[in-house]
Amino acid sequence: MIRSQLRRQPLYTQIKTLLSQRIGEGAWQPNEMLPSEWELAEELGVSQGTVRKALTEMVTEGMLYRQQGKGTFVADVMGDWAGPGxxxxxxxxxxxxxxxxxxxxxxxxxxxxxxxxxxxxxxxxxxxxxxxxxxxxxxxxxxxxxxxxxxxxxxxxxxxxxxxxxxxxxxxxxxxxxxxxxxxxxxxxxxxxxxxxxxxxxxxxxxxxxxxxxxxxxxxxxxxxxxxxxxxxxxxxxxxxxxxx
CATH class of the missing domain: 3.40.1410.10 (Chorismate lyase-like)
Known part of the structure; x- marks a missing residue:
């Protein structure tokens, strides 16, 4: 269920926030695959399209990455150098x-x-x-x-x-x-x-x-x-x- 304090945000943003919180709390470790879009949508009570939009934004921000034919994974934790070589x-x-x-x-x-x-x-x-x-x-x-x-x-x-x-x-x-x-x-x-x-x-x-x-x-x-x-x-x-x- 979507937490009440998030309900003023667009639905996909709410989903993104909840998934980010779970990652921060260690629900999925770096390079671990997330449940499928369908599974997340069913659990959270939203459409698969809403989940996909949230995940796509998280991929763009570098929090997640996708592997063709496999799924969506948690990206590695940023290194302390944290930037260019x-x-x-x-x-x-x-x-x-x-x-x-x-x-x-x-x-x-x-x-x-x-x-x-x-x-x-x-x-x-x-x-x-x-x-x-x-x-x-x-x-x-x-x-x-x-x-x-x-x-x-x-x-x-x-x-x-x-x-x-x-x-x-x-x-x-x-x-x-x-x-x-x-x-x-x-x-x-x-x-x-x-x-x-x-x-x-x-x-x-x-x-x-x-x-x-x-x-x-x-x-x-x-x-x-x-x-x-x-x-x-x-x-x-x-x-x-x-x-x-």
Whole structure:
């Protein structure tokens, strides 16, 4: 049955919301096949066409994927790199490479104004900060600080992240039934701060690519604010649509 608080939405949107909630709660795991459109329609008391429209939109958004002749499957949880690969600067037909993450640690901090506003928290609210170093062919390439609301992810620490393959997003999915989705990513050219310069083995003030990201749960609740500093002296950051022909 459709929950009463959803009834003001178009019917297919209601179905999409309910299926998203179930995926977020772990009803179906990544790469697991959903019931057929007919089975979902019968269970939810709607037409097969309504279910198909909801699933099609979820496929377009990357939450699901289809295999011809088989069915509709839950897409993998977004990786912590969560975006394009890297290529040698100026080489347009090189294969994309994805950096590997090294967990540096977890700590507790208080939310400054910018983070509190983005995450829908009060100023000074407790945050968990997860720091990761990204390497490409053993060379330090980028450093991340991921900030998450401590009250919403109680118990998240370095041990739990390591148990989840070193991935913050896998930890959210496996231990908190939160499937993170990208809300927005902002890119700027900035001078590298001193502390991050030490971690990356370069000097303070070196021009780098700053990538700020906000992610949310499938229900739209902000769950992470992430700051990445990425070296681009020899490697180029390729948008998601870029690919080798």
């Amino acid at each position: 890297m290529v040698p600067a100026g080489l347009f037909r090189s294969r994309l490479e994805l950096p590997a993450a090294e967990l540096l640690g977890c700590s507790r901090v208080n939310a400054p104004d910018e983070l509190a506003e983005a995450l829908g928290l009060k100023r000074g609210a407790a945050l968990v900060r997860v720091r990761q170093l990204w390497r490409l062919q053993a060379e330090a390439l980028a450093v991340d600080d991921a900030y998450l609301p401590a009250e919403r992810i109680e118990g998240l620490d370095a041990k739990l992240v390591r148990q989840s393959g070193g991935s913050v997003y896998n930890a959210l999915h496996r231990h908190y039934a939160v499937r993170p989705v990208l809300v927005q990513e902002q890119l700027r050219a900035v001078p590298l701060p001193r502390e991050e310069g030490v971690l990356l083995g370069v000097g303070e003030g070196v021009p780098v690519l700053s990538i700020t990201r906000l992610t949310a749960s499938l229900q739209g609740e902000p769950v992470e604010w992430r700051q990445r500093y990425c070296l681009t002296r020899t490697m180029a950051y390729v948008p998601d649509h870029g690919r080798v022909a």
